[in-house]
Amino acid sequence: MEDIQKLIEKHQYFGRAGTALIYATLVSIAVNFFWTPGNIYSSGVTGVAQLINTLTGRYGPFQLSTSLMLFVLNVPLFILAWFKIGKQFTVFTFISVALASIMMNLLHPIPLTHDPLICAIFGGAINGLGTGLALRYGISTGGLDIIGLTLRKKTGTKMGTLNMAFNFLIVVAAGFVFGWPYALYSAIGLVVNARVMDMVYTRQQLLQILIVTGRPKSVTDSIQNHLRRGITIVHDVEGAYKHDEKALLITVISRYEMYELQEAMEESDDKAFVSVTEIKQVMGHFYEPEL
Known part of the structure; x- marks a missing residue:
């Protein structure tokens, strides 16, 4: 019986690792194929990483990549997840964030279109699908998902709703950096992202x-x-x-x-x-x- 249980757990681990790779691929496609060409900001820590990439490219002596900042900004949140959510959860979160950072470097940007509305909608839908799948199978995508899961245990608020509350500052940042029309396009992308994520993450x-x-x-x-x-x-x-x-x-x-x-x-x-x-x-x- 113990051997069967270990075999089941082993398959679950492989399944989660596979889900983490799927998430990493989807978020990389969203960022490199849609959000970056359309000057659209993502939700959560990915959006903050994009903002740092833009500002260091414009005003800094060197540009910090979105993929690098995505990982660096998540480090303190790994610690929070380790103590507040669970060790296994944190390990797979680390794997998903690390894979996302790697995939963003491997999948070079292909500007399918520069239309900001199309980029916002499709980027939000693809990222929401990846995030929802990860959460559904017990993996966080890092960043606000860790904070959101911690707060949801106390309040019962939906993940998408929590993300929308946190992402107001990202929309404002998009307005200052790219112009206010792009802030509105980013807001559309965030709404699409949240709706798709709530549709996929049915556990809540x-x-x-x-x-x-x-x-x-x-x-x-x-x-x-x-x-x-x-x-x-x-x-x-x-x-x-x-x-x-x-x-x-x-x-x-x-x-x-x-x-x-x-x-x-x-x-x-x-x-x-x-x-x-x-x-x-x-x-x-x-x-x-x-x-």
Whole structure:
């Protein structure tokens, strides 16, 4: 049994490393193919790294590259993640940031277009996809994601919302450096980035599940075997069509766990009535797996 568990963990490690490489490739494409040619700033620490690259190129004796500054600015945040989030999380975050820095140097800029609107939209979508995939599989992309995950544990605020709050200064910086039209284009890119990231990172999207079943014990056991979720059971529920005795089960899961719920229902009661509703917030204890 221990050998099987070690094999599973080994595959998970390889999977996360592969996800980190995918993220690094996507963010490099976003920066080199879209944001840099369009004079658009990214979100978070990547945007700050771009800003330093621009300012040192204009006013400094030498220019600091975006890839180098991306790694340097993340060093203190690695320390924060190590103590506040988790050691394994930090290791894979380090890997993803290091790979992103390397890929930015390997993938030389190809200006597909200089249209700032197109660059903002496609750069934001590609970066949001990469960031969302990384977070979904337990990897941070560094920077504001570490701060955002730390705060989200306390507030429950969505990652995209937190990023938007932090990125106001980056939009202002884009206005001063490239002109205010580019600040607005950067803002569009940040909105697209946040929306795509929230769509992909489904672990934070909460769903209320109502289940009407004649087999409450079987369904409850099956769900709790698949998911670590509490369930409230309301007995003596009557079906209006046949007037047979039912029970109402109430639970809350993340959208990320929807597949496991479907499996549990197929195993326990495939004829049960299941209602799924998206919810905004949960008050009280709600278990979130450690990263």
